[in-house]
Amino acid sequence: MYFLNKDLVFPPVSAASPEGVVAAGGDLRPDRLLLAYRSGIFPWFEDGSPILWWSPDPRMVLFPEELKIRKSMRQFMRNTTWKVTRNKAFRQVIRECALIKRPGQAGTWITAEMIEAYTHLHEMGYAQSVEVWEEDELIGGLYGIDLGHVFCGESMFARKSNASKLGFVKLVETLRDENYALIDCQVYTEHLASLGAREIDREEFMQILNND
Template sequence: MYLLTDEIAFPPIEETSPEGILAFGGDLKPERLLLAYKNGIFPWYSHDEPIIWWSPDPRMILFPEDLKVSKSMKQLLRRETFKVTYNTAFERVIQACAIIQRPGQDDTWITTEMEEAYIQLHKMGYATSVEVWRDEKLVGGVYGIDLGHVFCGESMFSLESNASKYGFIHLVEKLKTTGCQLIDCQMHTNHLASLGAYEVPREVFLSYL
Protein backbone atom coordinates (compact mmCIF):
# COMPACT_ATOMS: atom_id res chain seq x y z
CA MET A 1 0.00 0.00 0.00
CA TYR A 2 1.36 3.43 -0.97
CA LEU A 3 2.45 5.85 1.79
CA LEU A 4 2.24 9.51 0.80
CA THR A 5 5.06 11.96 1.48
CA ASP A 6 5.08 15.77 1.64
CA GLU A 7 4.98 15.82 -2.16
CA ILE A 8 1.51 16.78 -3.46
CA ALA A 9 1.02 13.68 -5.60
CA PHE A 10 -0.83 10.36 -5.70
CA PRO A 11 0.09 6.97 -7.12
CA PRO A 12 -1.63 5.71 -10.29
CA ILE A 13 -5.27 4.72 -9.79
CA GLU A 14 -4.35 1.25 -11.03
CA GLU A 15 -2.58 0.67 -7.71
CA THR A 16 -5.86 0.88 -5.78
CA SER A 17 -6.61 -2.18 -3.65
CA PRO A 18 -9.72 -4.32 -4.34
CA GLU A 19 -11.34 -2.59 -1.33
CA GLY A 20 -10.81 0.80 -2.96
CA ILE A 21 -7.85 2.06 -0.92
CA LEU A 22 -5.19 3.90 -2.92
CA ALA A 23 -2.86 5.36 -0.28
CA PHE A 24 -2.27 6.30 3.35
CA GLY A 25 -0.84 9.36 5.04
CA GLY A 26 -0.05 12.78 3.65
CA ASP A 27 -2.12 15.73 4.80
CA LEU A 28 -5.35 17.59 4.10
CA LYS A 29 -3.84 20.70 2.57
CA PRO A 30 -6.17 22.38 0.05
CA GLU A 31 -3.76 21.63 -2.81
CA ARG A 32 -3.74 17.92 -2.04
CA LEU A 33 -7.51 17.72 -1.54
CA LEU A 34 -8.25 19.48 -4.81
CA LEU A 35 -5.78 17.25 -6.68
CA ALA A 36 -7.48 14.25 -5.14
CA TYR A 37 -11.00 15.22 -6.14
CA LYS A 38 -9.93 16.14 -9.67
CA ASN A 39 -8.59 12.59 -10.00
CA GLY A 40 -11.48 10.71 -8.43
CA ILE A 41 -9.84 10.27 -5.01
CA PHE A 42 -11.20 11.25 -1.59
CA PRO A 43 -10.18 10.89 2.09
CA TRP A 44 -12.22 8.71 4.43
CA TYR A 45 -10.95 7.54 7.80
CA SER A 46 -11.69 7.50 11.55
CA HIS A 47 -10.08 9.64 14.22
CA ASP A 48 -7.77 6.80 15.37
CA GLU A 49 -6.50 6.02 11.85
CA PRO A 50 -4.04 7.67 9.46
CA ILE A 51 -5.56 9.54 6.52
CA ILE A 52 -6.84 6.91 4.08
CA TRP A 53 -7.33 7.86 0.41
CA TRP A 54 -10.00 6.02 -1.58
CA SER A 55 -11.01 5.49 -5.18
CA PRO A 56 -13.68 2.76 -5.03
CA ASP A 57 -14.77 0.53 -7.88
CA PRO A 58 -17.65 0.68 -8.68
CA ARG A 59 -18.47 4.36 -8.17
CA MET A 60 -21.89 5.81 -7.29
CA ILE A 61 -22.87 8.69 -9.58
CA LEU A 62 -25.89 10.77 -10.52
CA PHE A 63 -26.44 12.68 -13.72
CA PRO A 64 -28.55 15.74 -12.81
CA GLU A 65 -31.09 14.92 -15.51
CA ASP A 66 -31.62 11.46 -13.96
CA LEU A 67 -32.79 12.85 -10.62
CA LYS A 68 -35.86 11.00 -9.34
CA VAL A 69 -38.37 12.91 -7.22
CA SER A 70 -41.14 10.88 -5.59
CA LYS A 71 -44.74 12.05 -5.48
CA SER A 72 -44.50 12.70 -1.77
CA MET A 73 -41.36 14.80 -2.24
CA LYS A 74 -43.00 16.75 -5.06
CA GLN A 75 -45.82 17.60 -2.66
CA LEU A 76 -43.33 18.84 -0.05
CA LEU A 77 -41.57 20.95 -2.66
CA ARG A 78 -44.83 22.45 -3.92
CA ARG A 79 -45.81 23.36 -0.37
CA GLU A 80 -42.35 24.87 0.21
CA THR A 81 -42.24 22.88 3.44
CA PHE A 82 -38.67 23.98 4.16
CA LYS A 83 -36.55 27.00 3.35
CA VAL A 84 -33.29 26.30 1.48
CA THR A 85 -30.18 28.48 1.48
CA TYR A 86 -26.64 28.07 0.16
CA ASN A 87 -23.34 28.78 1.91
CA THR A 88 -24.89 30.64 4.85
CA ALA A 89 -23.94 28.12 7.55
CA PHE A 90 -21.22 25.86 6.17
CA GLU A 91 -19.56 25.22 9.53
CA ARG A 92 -22.86 24.30 11.16
CA VAL A 93 -23.67 21.86 8.35
CA ILE A 94 -20.36 20.01 8.48
CA GLN A 95 -20.47 19.88 12.28
CA ALA A 96 -24.01 18.48 12.18
CA CYS A 97 -22.93 15.87 9.63
CA ALA A 98 -20.11 14.89 12.00
CA ILE A 99 -22.21 14.34 15.12
CA ILE A 100 -25.46 12.89 13.77
CA GLN A 101 -26.05 9.23 14.65
CA ARG A 102 -26.17 6.92 11.63
CA PRO A 103 -27.41 3.29 11.60
CA GLY A 104 -24.52 0.82 11.80
CA GLN A 105 -21.94 3.54 12.39
CA ASP A 106 -20.40 3.93 15.85
CA ASP A 107 -17.91 6.67 15.03
CA THR A 108 -17.68 9.64 12.67
CA TRP A 109 -15.26 9.89 9.77
CA ILE A 110 -15.57 13.69 9.84
CA THR A 111 -12.73 14.35 12.28
CA THR A 112 -11.78 17.77 13.61
CA GLU A 113 -8.94 17.73 11.08
CA MET A 114 -11.43 17.08 8.28
CA GLU A 115 -13.74 19.85 9.49
CA GLU A 116 -10.90 22.38 9.49
CA ALA A 117 -9.73 21.31 6.02
CA TYR A 118 -13.16 21.61 4.40
CA ILE A 119 -13.91 24.89 6.12
CA GLN A 120 -10.70 26.17 4.53
CA LEU A 121 -11.86 24.89 1.13
CA HIS A 122 -15.18 26.65 1.71
CA LYS A 123 -13.39 29.94 2.38
CA MET A 124 -11.49 29.40 -0.88
CA GLY A 125 -14.77 28.93 -2.78
CA TYR A 126 -14.52 25.19 -3.48
CA ALA A 127 -16.65 23.63 -0.76
CA THR A 128 -20.39 24.33 -0.89
CA SER A 129 -23.13 23.83 1.68
CA VAL A 130 -26.88 23.60 1.34
CA GLU A 131 -28.90 24.50 4.43
CA VAL A 132 -32.48 23.35 5.07
CA TRP A 133 -34.49 25.33 7.61
CA ARG A 134 -37.76 24.92 9.46
CA ASP A 135 -38.52 28.45 10.61
CA GLU A 136 -35.18 29.53 12.11
CA LYS A 137 -33.95 26.02 12.97
CA LEU A 138 -31.37 24.20 10.82
CA VAL A 139 -32.98 20.80 10.25
CA GLY A 140 -30.95 19.42 7.35
CA GLY A 141 -28.04 20.04 5.06
CA VAL A 142 -25.60 18.82 2.44
CA TYR A 143 -22.01 19.75 1.66
CA GLY A 144 -19.48 18.85 -1.01
CA ILE A 145 -16.76 20.01 -3.38
CA ASP A 146 -17.78 21.95 -6.48
CA LEU A 147 -15.36 21.41 -9.38
CA GLY A 148 -17.63 23.23 -11.83
CA HIS A 149 -18.50 20.40 -14.22
CA VAL A 150 -18.66 17.88 -11.36
CA PHE A 151 -20.05 18.20 -7.83
CA CYS A 152 -18.49 15.79 -5.32
CA GLY A 153 -20.99 15.11 -2.56
CA GLU A 154 -19.45 14.53 0.85
CA SER A 155 -22.17 14.17 3.47
CA MET A 156 -25.67 15.16 4.49
CA PHE A 157 -27.72 15.20 7.66
CA SER A 158 -31.37 15.40 8.60
CA LEU A 159 -33.09 16.25 11.88
CA GLU A 160 -36.55 16.02 10.32
CA SER A 161 -37.92 13.45 7.91
CA ASN A 162 -36.97 14.23 4.28
CA ALA A 163 -35.01 17.38 5.18
CA SER A 164 -31.70 16.24 3.67
CA LYS A 165 -33.46 14.82 0.61
CA TYR A 166 -35.28 18.14 0.19
CA GLY A 167 -31.97 19.99 0.25
CA PHE A 168 -30.30 17.53 -2.12
CA ILE A 169 -33.10 17.88 -4.67
CA HIS A 170 -32.80 21.67 -4.51
CA LEU A 171 -29.04 21.35 -5.00
CA VAL A 172 -29.39 19.11 -8.06
CA GLU A 173 -31.94 21.43 -9.63
CA LYS A 174 -29.57 24.36 -9.07
CA LEU A 175 -26.60 22.43 -10.49
CA LYS A 176 -28.59 21.81 -13.67
CA THR A 177 -28.54 25.56 -14.30
CA THR A 178 -24.82 26.06 -13.61
CA GLY A 179 -23.38 23.61 -16.14
CA CYS A 180 -22.68 20.78 -13.72
CA GLN A 181 -22.69 17.53 -15.68
CA LEU A 182 -22.20 14.92 -12.97
CA ILE A 183 -22.64 14.40 -9.23
CA ASP A 184 -20.12 12.09 -7.59
CA CYS A 185 -21.91 10.20 -4.81
CA GLN A 186 -18.83 8.07 -4.05
CA MET A 187 -20.38 4.92 -2.53
CA HIS A 188 -23.76 3.20 -2.74
CA THR A 189 -26.53 4.02 -0.29
CA ASN A 190 -30.21 3.19 -0.63
CA HIS A 191 -30.97 6.86 0.08
CA LEU A 192 -29.00 8.00 -2.99
CA ALA A 193 -30.28 5.14 -5.14
CA SER A 194 -33.85 6.26 -4.42
CA LEU A 195 -32.92 9.64 -5.91
CA GLY A 196 -31.66 8.15 -9.17
CA ALA A 197 -27.98 7.55 -8.44
CA TYR A 198 -26.40 4.29 -9.61
CA GLU A 199 -23.04 2.55 -9.76
CA VAL A 200 -20.67 2.51 -12.73
CA PRO A 201 -17.20 0.99 -13.14
CA ARG A 202 -14.45 3.28 -11.86
CA GLU A 203 -12.89 3.61 -15.30
CA VAL A 204 -16.22 4.89 -16.65
CA PHE A 205 -16.47 7.42 -13.81
CA LEU A 206 -12.91 8.61 -14.42
CA SER A 207 -13.65 9.08 -18.12
CA TYR A 208 -16.61 11.31 -17.14
CA LEU A 209 -14.45 13.16 -14.64
Protein backbone atom coordinates in the same frame (compact mmCIF):
# COMPACT_ATOMS: atom_id res chain seq x y z
CA MET B 1 0.05 0.07 0.05
CA TYR B 2 1.36 3.41 -1.23
CA PHE B 3 2.32 5.80 1.58
CA LEU B 4 2.25 9.51 0.89
CA ASN B 5 5.03 11.86 1.98
CA LYS B 6 5.37 15.63 1.79
CA ASP B 7 5.43 15.52 -2.02
CA LEU B 8 2.16 16.51 -3.66
CA VAL B 9 1.46 13.36 -5.65
CA PHE B 10 -0.97 10.43 -5.74
CA PRO B 11 -0.59 7.11 -7.50
CA PRO B 12 -3.02 6.42 -10.35
CA VAL B 13 -6.46 5.21 -9.27
CA SER B 14 -5.82 2.02 -11.22
CA ALA B 15 -3.36 1.11 -8.44
CA ALA B 16 -6.15 1.01 -5.84
CA SER B 17 -6.71 -2.12 -3.77
CA PRO B 18 -9.80 -4.24 -4.46
CA GLU B 19 -11.54 -2.32 -1.66
CA GLY B 20 -10.65 0.99 -3.34
CA VAL B 21 -7.77 2.26 -1.19
CA VAL B 22 -5.28 4.22 -3.29
CA ALA B 23 -2.87 5.44 -0.61
CA ALA B 24 -2.38 6.17 3.09
CA GLY B 25 -0.83 9.00 5.05
CA GLY B 26 -0.12 12.53 3.96
CA ASP B 27 -2.15 15.44 5.23
CA LEU B 28 -5.33 17.42 4.57
CA ARG B 29 -3.80 20.63 3.32
CA PRO B 30 -5.90 22.36 0.65
CA ASP B 31 -3.67 21.69 -2.35
CA ARG B 32 -3.53 17.97 -1.54
CA LEU B 33 -7.28 17.73 -1.05
CA LEU B 34 -7.99 19.52 -4.33
CA LEU B 35 -5.50 17.31 -6.18
CA ALA B 36 -7.20 14.26 -4.67
CA TYR B 37 -10.70 15.23 -5.81
CA ARG B 38 -9.46 16.23 -9.26
CA SER B 39 -7.79 12.81 -9.44
CA GLY B 40 -10.95 10.88 -8.49
CA ILE B 41 -9.78 10.29 -4.91
CA PHE B 42 -11.26 11.24 -1.53
CA PRO B 43 -10.16 10.85 2.12
CA TRP B 44 -12.09 8.58 4.46
CA PHE B 45 -10.69 7.43 7.79
CA GLU B 46 -11.48 7.16 11.50
CA ASP B 47 -10.19 9.53 14.16
CA GLY B 48 -6.81 8.37 15.41
CA SER B 49 -6.09 6.33 12.28
CA PRO B 50 -3.84 7.21 9.32
CA ILE B 51 -5.55 9.09 6.50
CA LEU B 52 -6.80 6.67 3.86
CA TRP B 53 -7.39 7.84 0.29
CA TRP B 54 -10.09 6.05 -1.71
CA SER B 55 -11.23 5.59 -5.30
CA PRO B 56 -13.84 2.81 -5.31
CA ASP B 57 -14.80 0.77 -8.35
CA PRO B 58 -17.66 0.89 -9.17
CA ARG B 59 -18.44 4.52 -8.33
CA MET B 60 -21.86 5.70 -7.20
CA VAL B 61 -22.92 8.79 -9.18
CA LEU B 62 -26.02 10.74 -10.05
CA PHE B 63 -26.40 12.24 -13.51
CA PRO B 64 -28.52 15.36 -12.87
CA GLU B 65 -31.00 14.53 -15.62
CA GLU B 66 -31.65 11.14 -13.97
CA LEU B 67 -32.86 12.62 -10.67
CA LYS B 68 -35.96 10.79 -9.40
CA ILE B 69 -38.48 12.66 -7.28
CA ARG B 70 -41.35 10.58 -5.98
CA LYS B 71 -44.88 11.90 -6.18
CA SER B 72 -45.10 12.23 -2.39
CA MET B 73 -41.89 14.27 -2.36
CA ARG B 74 -43.14 16.55 -5.11
CA GLN B 75 -46.28 17.20 -3.09
CA PHE B 76 -44.19 17.87 0.00
CA MET B 77 -42.02 20.33 -1.92
CA ARG B 78 -45.07 22.22 -3.14
CA ASN B 79 -46.50 22.60 0.36
CA THR B 80 -43.47 23.05 2.60
CA THR B 81 -42.54 26.37 4.15
CA TRP B 82 -38.94 25.29 4.70
CA LYS B 83 -36.28 27.45 3.08
CA VAL B 84 -33.23 26.15 1.20
CA THR B 85 -30.05 28.22 1.04
CA ARG B 86 -26.53 27.70 -0.25
CA ASN B 87 -23.28 28.52 1.53
CA LYS B 88 -24.96 30.35 4.40
CA ALA B 89 -23.79 28.12 7.28
CA PHE B 90 -21.02 25.81 6.06
CA ARG B 91 -19.31 25.19 9.38
CA GLN B 92 -22.65 24.49 11.07
CA VAL B 93 -23.59 22.00 8.35
CA ILE B 94 -20.33 20.04 8.51
CA ARG B 95 -20.50 19.94 12.31
CA GLU B 96 -24.06 18.60 12.16
CA CYS B 97 -22.94 15.96 9.64
CA ALA B 98 -20.25 14.90 12.12
CA LEU B 99 -22.71 14.67 15.01
CA ILE B 100 -25.55 12.78 13.34
CA LYS B 101 -25.83 9.11 14.32
CA ARG B 102 -25.84 6.68 11.39
CA PRO B 103 -26.95 3.03 11.38
CA GLY B 104 -24.05 0.61 11.68
CA GLN B 105 -21.49 3.27 12.57
CA ALA B 106 -20.08 3.74 16.04
CA GLY B 107 -18.51 7.12 15.28
CA THR B 108 -17.82 9.57 12.50
CA TRP B 109 -15.14 9.97 9.85
CA ILE B 110 -15.64 13.75 9.97
CA THR B 111 -12.89 14.51 12.48
CA ALA B 112 -12.01 17.91 13.91
CA GLU B 113 -9.08 17.96 11.48
CA MET B 114 -11.42 17.37 8.55
CA ILE B 115 -13.83 20.07 9.72
CA GLU B 116 -11.01 22.62 9.74
CA ALA B 117 -9.62 21.43 6.39
CA TYR B 118 -12.97 21.58 4.58
CA THR B 119 -13.89 24.88 6.19
CA HIS B 120 -10.64 26.23 4.75
CA LEU B 121 -11.65 24.90 1.33
CA HIS B 122 -15.02 26.61 1.78
CA GLU B 123 -13.29 29.90 2.45
CA MET B 124 -11.33 29.35 -0.78
CA GLY B 125 -14.59 28.78 -2.68
CA TYR B 126 -14.27 25.04 -3.33
CA ALA B 127 -16.28 23.41 -0.53
CA GLN B 128 -19.99 24.20 -0.77
CA SER B 129 -22.95 23.68 1.55
CA VAL B 130 -26.70 23.51 1.21
CA GLU B 131 -28.86 24.40 4.21
CA VAL B 132 -32.51 23.62 4.95
CA TRP B 133 -34.22 25.88 7.48
CA GLU B 134 -37.47 25.77 9.41
CA GLU B 135 -37.78 29.44 10.26
CA ASP B 136 -34.39 30.12 11.93
CA GLU B 137 -33.56 26.51 12.81
CA LEU B 138 -31.14 24.49 10.68
CA ILE B 139 -32.87 21.13 10.21
CA GLY B 140 -30.93 19.61 7.33
CA GLY B 141 -28.14 20.07 4.86
CA LEU B 142 -25.21 18.68 2.95
CA TYR B 143 -21.73 19.66 1.82
CA GLY B 144 -19.23 18.71 -0.84
CA ILE B 145 -16.48 19.84 -3.20
CA ASP B 146 -17.39 21.82 -6.31
CA LEU B 147 -15.04 21.13 -9.23
CA GLY B 148 -16.99 23.28 -11.69
CA HIS B 149 -18.47 20.43 -13.78
CA VAL B 150 -18.65 17.71 -11.10
CA PHE B 151 -19.97 18.12 -7.56
CA CYS B 152 -18.38 15.69 -5.12
CA GLY B 153 -20.90 15.05 -2.37
CA GLU B 154 -19.41 14.32 1.05
CA SER B 155 -22.13 14.05 3.68
CA MET B 156 -25.64 15.11 4.59
CA PHE B 157 -27.77 15.28 7.72
CA ALA B 158 -31.41 15.69 8.66
CA ARG B 159 -33.01 16.63 11.95
CA LYS B 160 -36.47 16.22 10.44
CA SER B 161 -37.82 13.81 7.84
CA ASN B 162 -37.26 14.94 4.22
CA ALA B 163 -34.92 17.77 5.25
CA SER B 164 -31.73 16.43 3.67
CA LYS B 165 -33.67 15.08 0.70
CA LEU B 166 -35.14 18.51 0.03
CA GLY B 167 -31.69 20.10 0.11
CA PHE B 168 -30.25 17.42 -2.15
CA VAL B 169 -33.05 17.70 -4.71
CA LYS B 170 -32.74 21.48 -4.85
CA LEU B 171 -28.97 21.20 -5.31
CA VAL B 172 -29.30 18.66 -8.12
CA GLU B 173 -31.89 20.81 -9.89
CA THR B 174 -29.53 23.79 -9.70
CA LEU B 175 -26.56 21.77 -10.96
CA ARG B 176 -28.67 20.38 -13.81
CA ASP B 177 -29.57 23.93 -14.86
CA GLU B 178 -25.86 24.82 -14.72
CA ASN B 179 -24.96 21.84 -16.98
CA TYR B 180 -22.92 19.88 -14.44
CA ALA B 181 -21.89 16.46 -15.72
CA LEU B 182 -22.63 14.52 -12.54
CA ILE B 183 -22.78 14.42 -8.75
CA ASP B 184 -20.23 12.05 -7.22
CA CYS B 185 -21.95 10.04 -4.47
CA GLN B 186 -18.88 7.82 -3.87
CA VAL B 187 -20.43 4.56 -2.65
CA TYR B 188 -23.80 2.85 -2.95
CA THR B 189 -26.66 3.54 -0.54
CA GLU B 190 -30.32 2.67 -0.97
CA HIS B 191 -31.25 6.28 -0.18
CA LEU B 192 -29.17 7.63 -3.06
CA ALA B 193 -30.36 4.87 -5.40
CA SER B 194 -33.96 5.86 -4.67
CA LEU B 195 -33.10 9.36 -5.93
CA GLY B 196 -31.73 8.06 -9.22
CA ALA B 197 -28.06 7.53 -8.42
CA ARG B 198 -26.37 4.47 -9.91
CA GLU B 199 -23.00 2.77 -10.07
CA ILE B 200 -20.66 3.20 -13.03
CA ASP B 201 -17.19 1.83 -13.71
CA ARG B 202 -14.34 3.84 -12.24
CA GLU B 203 -12.87 4.21 -15.74
CA GLU B 204 -16.06 5.88 -16.99
CA PHE B 205 -16.12 8.11 -13.92
CA MET B 206 -12.54 9.21 -14.56
CA GLN B 207 -13.29 10.00 -18.20
CA ILE B 208 -16.13 12.29 -17.15
CA LEU B 209 -14.06 13.84 -14.36
CA ASN B 210 -11.19 14.61 -16.72
CA ASN B 211 -13.47 16.03 -19.42
CA ASP B 212 -13.67 19.55 -18.01
